[in-house]
Structure formats: structure tokens, C-alpha cells
Amino acid sequence: MVKNMNILLINPPYDFKNDTVVDSLFLQPVQSMGLGYLASYMEREGHHVNVLECPPNNLRWKDINEEIMGGSYEIIGLSVYSYNYKNVSLLGNRIKKAYPRIVLVIGGFLATISVDEMFQSIPDLDYCVLGEGEETFKELADAIEKRQVIPTGINGVAYKSEGLVIINEFRKVLTDLDVLPLPKISYLSPNGMAAIISGRGCHGRCSFCSVSTYIKRLKGRYCRKRNPSNIVSEINNLVSNYNVKYISFHDDSFFTTNREWVEGFVSCMNKDCIPVEFSISARADDIINYENEIIQLADIGLKYVFVGAESFIQRQLDLYRKGTTVEENIRAINILKDNGIKCGLGIMLLDPYVCIEEVRDNLSALDIVGYARERYNDFPPVSLLYPVTCVKGSSFERLLKENGLYKPNAIGYDFIDPKVQKFYQIQRIWADKLYPLNKACSIHGKAYLREYYHIAEKLLDQKIALRELDILFCFKLCEDVMETKQLDPQEYIYSWQQKLDEINECVMHLSDSLDMILGQHAYTS
Numbered sequence: 001m002v003k004n005m006n007i008l009l010i011n012p013p014y015d016f017k018n019d020t021v022v023d024s025l026f027l028q029p030v031q032s033m034g035l036g037y038l039a040s041y042m043e044r045e046g047h048h049v050n051v052l053e054c055p056p057n058n059l060r061w062k063d064i065n066e067e068i069m070g071g072s073y074e075i076i077g078l079s080v081y082s083y084n085y086k087n088v089s090l091l092g093n094r095i096k097k098a099y100p101r102i103v104l105v106i107g108g109f110l111a112t113i114s115v116d117e118m119f120q121s122i123p124d125l126d127y128c129v130l131g132e133g134e135e136t137f138k139e140l141a142d143a144i145e146k147r148q149v150i151p152t153g154i155n156g157v158a159y160k161s162e163g164l165v166i167i168n169e170f171r172k173v174l175t176d177l178d179v180l181p182l183p184k185i186s187y188l189s190p191n192g193m194a195a196i197i198s199g200r201g202c203h204g205r206c207s208f209c210s211v212s213t214y215i216k217r218l219k220g221r222y223c224r225k226r227n228p229s230n231i232v233s234e235i236n237n238l239v240s241n242y243n244v245k246y247i248s249f250h251d252d253s254f255f256t257t258n259r260e261w262v263e264g265f266v267s268c269m270n271k272d273c274i275p276v277e278f279s280i281s282a283r284a285d286d287i288i289n290y291e292n293e294i295i296q297l298a299d300i301g302l303k304y305v306f307v308g309a310e311s312f313i314q315r316q317l318d319l320y321r322k323g324t325t326v327e328e329n330i331r332a333i334n335i336l337k338d339n340g341i342k343c344g345l346g347i348m349l350l351d352p353y354v355c356i357e358e359v360r361d362n363l364s365a366l367d368i369v370g371y372a373r374e375r376y377n378d379f380p381p382v383s384l385l386y387p388v389t390c391v392k393g394s395s396f397e398r399l400l401k402e403n404g405l406y407k408p409n410a411i412g413y414d415f416i417d418p419k420v421q422k423f424y425q426i427q428r429i430w431a432d433k434l435y436p437l438n439k440a441c442s443i444h445g446k447a448y449l450r451e452y453y454h455i456a457e458k459l460l461d462q463k464i465a466l467r468e469l470d471i472l473f474c475f476k477l478c479e480d481v482m483e484t485k486q487l488d489p490q491e492y493i494y495s496w497q498q499k500l501d502e503i504n505e506c507v508m509h510l511s512d513s514l515d516m517i518l519g520q521h522a523y524t525s
């Protein structure tokens with residue numbers, strides 16, 4: 001008989017200081033769904049599990065340490081992704097130094113695709129769980145309880161033996177996601193938003209995304225959807241028992257190639273008439289393919305779609321291996337607009353090969369689809385968008401390395417066109433000025449909280465003004481670097497400062513009014 005283990009699962013703080021994802025109600029900080037699934041699965045097997053959600057609660061080492069000291073934990077599990085890798089290394093090393101007897105396990109996307117690196121950055125790491133964690137972690141916890149240091153025979157585990165990293169055979173992914181218990185709730189947004197996973201996997205194979213590398217490592221059919229009635233009963237539970245009003249579907253991409261599943265979901269939601277609003281992520285080609293279903297989903301409560309459009313330059317779409325066209329991007333945005341659905345856009349203006357003329361053309365296309373001025377959308381200023389970044393394990397990373405373009409900087413490369421390099425250098429300094437202001441305007445995400453709707457609307461006006469100013473700045477910067485003028489970054493930005501100050505003043509004024517209503521500081525720059 002296996003004894004129950006005392007387990008602490010930690011969603012570590014993100015590495016990024018500035019996060020653009022603050023705009024929409026549907027992009028509020030949420031709990032890690034991976035740890036939620038892991039926790040409920042382990043609890044069903046009789047273990048005792050606590051989950052520490054650092055990003056939404058803003059927890060740091062002091063808080064984590066307090067929890068560990070007070071918890072008599074036997075196993076600590078950390079989730080590692082490209083956006084928290086540095087903090088995971090710091091945290092893992094600190095935990096092993098302070099508590100060498102606690103078994104340290106890590107899992108997640110990065111643990112799966114960069115196993116050796118994980119053991120290098122945390123030399124005392126005990127185990128790495130590869131791919132989906134539920135079954136593997138359960139078997140590993142059983143082995144740890146039996147003091148079986150070398151987990152031979154447990155598929156999906158990597159560990160160190162005599163200084164060598166041993167990677168056991170990968171485990172086949174679960175074929176039926178409906179056998180899993182609902183994820184443990186470890187954090188609920190104060191705005192009544194919760195996340196749901198309707199399936200695992202994506203039918204896209206974009207080069208910048210680690211999905212394709214991840215899939216290659218796993219065994220079995222990766223794209224799976226839960227039964228629609230199971231999803232609807234999870235939504236019902238969140239709405240009825242946890243006062244949830246907004247659901248954000250955190251799937252790679254909501255639509256699947258299986259039309260029956262999409263129709264089944266619409267029909268189940270229709271039958272249950274749940275009073276809830278929701279958001280999804282979707283590819284442009286899927287939005288076109290499922291136009292009728294989108295219309296029906298809008299009737300049921302679909303309010304926001306995040307579209308991975310990526311670019312309005314076909315060469316970039318091809319480099320990103322998006323499998324879509326510029327025309328499809330425009331059509332998908334129009335379908336959403338025509339149906340009163342708010343739209344978020346994934347856009348990556350810059351790649352290593354981009355020339356300054358393409359940057360300008362992309363900006364023009366964004367202007368045409370109303371990026372800056374439309375109220376229906378929910379975009380950050382263009383300057384806050386990231387260039388395509390070198391995500392560990394992606395085929396884009398391979399491409400950079402094979403072509404000798406890889407550089408160990410924040411994005412993984414330099415731009416070949418020196419004009420783009422100049423554009424980016426100046427834009428980064430400008431972006432640092434925009435972050436706090438954009439964040440302050442983004443309070444409008446809470447416009448759904450009716451009592452200060454009127455102020456939120458005015459903040460949205462300022463946000464639009466900020467986007468318009470920024471797009472003007474980018475156009476002008478493009479022109480100026482095209483003419484190869486000698487540009488001094490600080491001086492250049494100084495000439496735009498006054499316009500920024502005007503928006504800032506308005507936002508401060510609105511924030512003061514908000515403070516009075518909320519009785520707290522809404523904005524400190």
C-alpha cells in the first residue's frame with residue numbers, strides 16, 4: 001500500500017518585467033491549468049497537494065520559502081516554460097540548497113524539449129517529467145515513496161545517474177481527456193474570470209511555436225478534444241459555484257479539424273443556456289472555415305477572439321509557416337467585426353530578414369484594418385508587440401542556428417537590414433515609455449464592472465489616442481531611417497514627448513477619478 005505524499009506544486013514567477021498582456025478582461029492573470037490538472041489527478045490518487053500560484057498573486061522567494069517551511073513537503077514540483085526559465089533555475093537551486101531532502105521535480109513544455117539544459121541549470125534537480133504529467137507524476141510519486149531512486153520502467157521521466165542524464169522512453173499521451181478529473185482551482189481572478197482547456201494540441205505547425213517540436217517528442221495522437229458536454233458541465237460548475245462570469249479558453253487553438261466537435265459544442269452550450277461570456281484563440285483560416293459556427297457562438301456569449309494573424313506580409317507568413325494568407329487575415333478580422341466580437345491580434349512585425357519597406361507596408365495594412373482607431377479591437381500599441389522571438393525548441397530556433405543568425409540576446413538574433421536594427425533600437429526606448437501608460441489605460445478591461453463604466457470608456461479613448469500616436473511614430477521612424485538620417489535615439493524620442501505628456505495628463509486625471517471610486521491607487525507610473 002502506497003503512503004500519501006505531501007506535494008507542493010509551484011507556478012513560478014514570470015521572467016518578463018513588462019507584460020503587454022494586460023489589456024483584456026479575458027487576458028487577466030490566471031492559474032496554471034497544467035498544475036490544476038496535475039493537482040486534481042494526484043489528489044484523486046490520494047496524495048495531498050498544494051498549489052502556489054506566483055504570477056497572479058505576485059509571490060516571491062520569501063513567500064515561497066514561508067510556504068515550504070510550514071508545509072512538511074516531501075515533493076516539490078515546478079512548471080517550466082520559456083517565459084519563466086530563469087526564475088525556475090533560481091528557484092530550483094535555492095530549494096535544493098535550503099531543503100536538500102525534498103525531492104525536486106520539474107515538468108512543462110521546456111522541461112520536455114530541453115531536458116539536458118534543465119539538469120545543467122539545476123545540478124541537484126532530481127527528476128524531469130516529460131510531456132503530459134498526470135500518469136507519469138503519479139507513478140513517480142509512488143516510486144519516490146518506495147525510495148526507488150532510479151525510476152526504471154517509468155515512461156516519461158528523465159533523471160541523473162552517475163553524472164549522466166538518462167531519459168526514459170516517452171509515455172503515450174492520454175487518448176481520452178474525459179477520464180481526467182476537473183482541474184483543481186487554485187486561483188480565481190477577482191473579476192470573475194476563469195480559464196478552461198477544451199482540448200490539447202493544435203493542427204498548426206508554425207515555425208516560431210514550440211508545439212511542433214513538442215509533438216515530435218510525444219507518442220500518440222496529440223490533437224484531442226474533450227467531450228462538449230464535459231466542458232459545458234465544467235463551465236456550469238464554475239458559474240454556479242464560483243461566481244465565474246467570463247471564461248477564457250486557454251487552448252492552443254479552439255477550433256479543430258473535426259467539424260462535428262465544433263457543432264457539438266455549439267449545441268451543448270445552446271441547450272444549457274449558461275449565462276457566461278467567453279473568449280477563444282483561433283487561426284484566421286479556422287475563423288473563415290467556421291464562419292457559421294462563429295455567428296452561433298456569438299449568440300451564446302463569444303465576446304473575444306485572439307487571432308494568431310502574425311503579419312500582413314506574405315513572406316513573413318511563409319517564414320512563420322503559418323499556412324495562411326494575408327487575405328485570410330483580413331477576412332477573419334472582418335468576420336469578427338461584423339459579428340460584434342472583439343478581436344485581439346498576434347502580430348510579429350519584425351523577423352531577422354525583414355526590410356524597412358516591409359515594416360512600413362505591414363504598418364499600413366494594420367492601419368487599414370483599423371488597428372489603432374477601432375474600438376471593437378483590443379490591441380496594445382504596435383511598439384509593444386514583440387518581434388518573432390527564438391522560442392527554445394522551435395523550428396525557428398533551428399533555422400537561426402543553421403543559418404548562423406543565432407545571437408544570445410533577448411530575441412535570439414540581430415536584424416540583417418541595418419535600417420531595421422536602427423528602427424528597433426529607437427522603438428525599444430519609446431516602448432519603455434509606453435508600457436506604464438498603456439497599462440494605466442488598460443483599466444478599461446474592467447469596464448465590465450458597471451459602476452465605473454463611464455470612466456473606463458474615457459480611458460479607452462486615451463488608449464486609442466496612444467495607439468494612434470504610436471502608429472504615427474512608427475511610420476515617421478520608418479521614413480526617417482529609410483532616408484538614413486543620423487538619428488540620435490534620445491533626441492528623436494524627445495521630439496515626441498510632449499504628445500505623450502498630453503495623454504499622460506488625461507490618464508492621470510481619469511485615474512484619480514477611478515481612485516476615488518475604488519478607494520485605491522489605480523495607476524502609479
Ligand code: B12
Nearest residue numbers: 033034077078079081082107108109129132133210211250
Ligand atoms: C494559455 C497560454 C498562455 C496564457 C496564460 C498562461 C498561463 N498563465 O497559464 C497567456 C496568454 C498569458 C500566455 C502568454 C505567453 N505564452 Co503561453 N501558452 C498558453 C498555452 C496555449 C496553454 C497553456 C495550458 O494551460 N496548457 C494546458 C495544460 C494542461 O498543459 P501544460 O501546461 O503543458 O501542463 C502539462 C504538462 O506540461 C505537465 N506539466 C506542466 N507543469 C508541470 C510541473 C510538474 C512538476 C510536472 C510533473 C508536470 C508538469 O503536466 C501538465 C498536465 O499534463 C500554451 C500552449 C500549450 N499547449 O500548453 C502556451 C505556451 C505555454 N506559451 C508560450 C509562450 C512562448 C508564451 C509567451 C512568452 C508568448 C509571448 N511571446 O508573449 C507569453 C508569456 C507569458 C508571460 N506573461 O510572461 C509557449 C512556451 C514555449 C516553451 N518552450 O516553453 C507555449 C508552450 C506555446 C508554444 N507552443 O510555443 N500563454
Ligand code: SF4
Nearest residue numbers: 202204205206209252
Ligand atoms: S496555430 Fe498557434 S498554437 Fe498552433 S502551431 Fe501555430 S502558433 Fe502554435
